[in-house]
Amino acid sequence: MATLDTETTGGIELTERAAQEILGLLEKQGKTDSALRVFVQGGGCSGLNYGMAIDDEIEEDDFIFQCNGVKVIVDPISINYIKGASVDYVEDVMGGGFKIDNPNATRSCGCGNSFSTDDGPEASSGGCGSGCGCH
DSSP states (O other): OEEEEHHHHOOOEEOHHHHHHHHHHHHHTTOTTOEEEEEEEEOSSSSEEEEEEEESOOOTTOEEEEETTEEEEEOTTTHHHHTTOEEEEEEETTEEEEEEEOTTOSEEOTTSSEEEOTTSOOOOSSOOSSSSOOO
């Protein structure tokens, strides 16, 4: 396991607003010692989907970043697709949610939850199912 400073490694960055939301969720769930796991999995209309979860378990080969008071964990496969990404929390007329700005994405779904990279898997389905209108 490697603990890395986001500012010097280009790992995963959380904006102050996103960190406040995560810290609030951790406190509400009584999991102040837990971490935010950010990961990538296959699927969606662009080939890959972002995922985030509260996690108490750190694997030996996980990367750990400290961002605005939040411990962020990324597995060694996902880091290749999202290194340098920034997680923000935004609110609009539809409500609030997390948004990932990924410099590695070469194509993104209209909903922002699905993406592809030059060396990532291509989409094999006809849409992400979120109603974003991508097919």
